[in-house]
Amino acid sequence: MTASPLIGVLALQGDVKEHELALAAVGARTTRVRTEADLAAIDGLVIPGGESTTMSNLAIRLDLIDPLRAASKAGLPMYGSCAGMIMLAARITDARPDQQTIGGLDVTVRRNAFGRQVDSFEIDLDIPAVGSEPFRAVFIRAPLVESVGSAVEVLSILDHGSAADTIVAVRQGVRLATSFHPELTGDTRIHELFVQIVRQH
Amino acid sequence: MAGQDAVTGTSRVKRGMADMLKGGVIMDVVNAEQAKIAEDAGAVAVMALERVPADIRAQGGVARMSDPDMIDDIINAVSVPVMAKARIGHFAEAQILQSLGVDYIDESEVLTPADYANHIDKTLFTVPFVCGATNLGEALRRLTEGAAMIRSKGEAGTGDVSNAVTHMRRIRGDIARLTSMSPDELYVAAKELQATYDLVAEVARIGRLPVVLFTAGGIATPADAAMMMQLGADGVFVGSGIFKSGDPVRRAQAIVQATLNFDNPDVVAKVSRGLGDAMVGINVADIPVAHRLEDRGW
Numbered sequence: 001m002t003a004s005p006l007i008g009v010l011a012l013q014g015d016v017k018e019h020e021l022a023l024a025a026v027g028a029r030t031t032r033v034r035t036e037a038d039l040a041a042i043d044g045l046v047i048p049g050g051e052s053t054t055m056s057n058l059a060i061r062l063d064l065i066d067p068l069r070a071a072s073k074a075g076l077p078m079y080g081s082c083a084g085m086i087m088l089a090a091r092i093t094d095a096r097p098d099q100q101t102i103g104g105l106d107v108t109v110r111r112n113a114f115g116r117q118v119d120s121f122e123i124d125l126d127i128p129a130v131g132s133e134p135f136r137a138v139f140i141r142a143p144l145v146e147s148v149g150s151a152v153e154v155l156s157i158l159d160h161g162s163a164a165d166t167i168v169a170v171r172q173g174v175r176l177a178t179s180f181h182p183e184l185t186g187d188t189r190i191h192e193l194f195v196q197i198v199r200q201h
Numbered sequence: 202m203a204g205q206d207a208v209t210g211t212s213r214v215k216r217g218m219a220d221m222l223k224g225g226v227i228m229d230v231v232n233a234e235q236a237k238i239a240e241d242a243g244a245v246a247v248m249a250l251e252r253v254p255a256d257i258r259a260q261g262g263v264a265r266m267s268d269p270d271m272i273d274d275i276i277n278a279v280s281v282p283v284m285a286k287a288r289i290g291h292f293a294e295a296q297i298l299q300s301l302g303v304d305y306i307d308e309s310e311v312l313t314p315a316d317y318a319n320h321i322d323k324t325l326f327t328v329p330f331v332c333g334a335t336n337l338g339e340a341l342r343r344l345t346e347g348a349a350m351i352r353s354k355g356e357a358g359t360g361d362v363s364n365a366v367t368h369m370r371r372i373r374g375d376i377a378r379l380t381s382m383s384p385d386e387l388y389v390a391a392k393e394l395q396a397t398y399d400l401v402a403e404v405a406r407i408g409r410l411p412v413v414l415f416t417a418g419g420i421a422t423p424a425d426a427a428m429m430m431q432l433g434a435d436g437v438f439v440g441s442g443i444f445k446s447g448d449p450v451r452r453a454q455a456i457v458q459a460t461l462n463f464d465n466p467d468v469v470a471k472v473s474r475g476l477g478d479a480m481v482g483i484n485v486a487d488i489p490v491a492h493r494l495e496d497r498g499w
């Protein structure tokens with residue numbers, strides 16, 4: 001692995017730019033992924049925040065869903081935030097029946113688990129894998145992890161009010177996912193973890 | 202969801218919601234069936250309203266917030282976010298829309314203004330707001346009032362993209378001028394823009410609005426969408442352009458593809474084929490001044 005890995009950001013829709021800035025801040029090079037050919041050169045892939053219904057729709061329409069699944073099976077490291085977490089989930093609930101995902105992450109994820117936009121929130125989270133400082137996490141129409149397979153490592157649990165014991169960050173090998181949006185806060189520790197995963201891969 | 206330390210309605214949560222819509226198309230819909238068509242076509246959100254702007258123009262009368270039952274129907278029909286319009290200054294309509302659970306409120310000049318002096322104090326709401334602007338000063342005044350997203354106004358209901366172009370170029374031009382000013386000139390710039398100094402200084406420093414900037418008002422074809430994206434829009438609102446055209450399903454898909462591939466003329470050319478009739482347009486120049494929407498908002 002080179003010192004500065006090339007990370008693709010899936011650029012169908014969503015906060016692509018914010019992920020590019022966060023990745024650049026931790027020393028990665030970035031490129032936008034919109035076609036199967038774009039997948040060939042990259043060392044890792046970020047699936048940004050956005051609308052998962054739309055992202056899935058566009059990935060299918062652009063014949064990108066199968067190449068993405070193949071890349072995942074071949075072991076390409078992937079990180080998904082919010083809609084990206086939904087895209088990586090093996091199983092989803094509260095979605096349109098025709099919504100497809102890339103899969104690869106052995107979790108069941110519930111879309112819009114906290115309610116509508118008025119219920120979106122920010123909060124300090126403990127994520128021991130990235131250090132002891134609390135992580136300011138922004139949840140926007142966010143999904144949550146309902147259940148995880150045995151190979152999945154839980155990185156963070158939200159423990160507040162009605163959302164007690166909610167899993168909001170997970171890792172399974174080279175796959176990483178968060179319900180929230182570290183790309184919106186300027187705290188680059190999650191991106192740093194992902195780039196480290198890519199480097200060690 | 203309300204833990205002790207969870208904070209809702211923050212600027213980051215409101216502006217971040219708009220970030221999630223970037224690169225997408227937000228479509229006007231008047232019922233659940235249209236909302237489904239829009240979602241199937243790849244719309245990133247839908248705007249629920251009672252009449253599309255072209256019909257408001259044709260039928261006249263006072264245009265108001267939509268019937269809550271209709272908004273409920275649309276919320277229940279789709280999984281993408283649902284936006285709805287309130288009249289400029291009509292904070293009670295906005296309160297109702299927030300209570301209905303819409304994901305974004307458009308304080309819109311397309312509806313008949315309720316207040317000819319004041320806009321809604323959007324800082325008082327948990328739900329985020331998008332507002333129209335024809336220039337940078339107007340955009341910054343809306344941000345000070347709490348808007349979390351801006352759209353260039355254009356001239357809704359016309360199918361004439363010229364005002365959208367004018368407004369987008371003006372906003373971008375105003376920003377470019379600020380970035381070339383020395384710090385001591387920004388005080389006067391703030392006065393001239395009728396905007397707060399802090400916001401003016403921030404825009405001068407970052408070279409863009411601190412929120413997402415969509416385009417709206419007159420976009421009717423894939424080429425219109427591609428042009429507006431190339432002019433610097435983060436995404437596109439399409440109103441009458443889809444459901445007033447000959448083949449809404451194909452046109453909706455085509456505008457989504459053109460917005461995504463705005464920098465690839467081969468794709469835009471391909472999706473522009475076989476769309477049937479575009480909406481019948483009205484030249485902005487033929488609209489009596491009193492009926493132009495761009496002057497609504499202050």
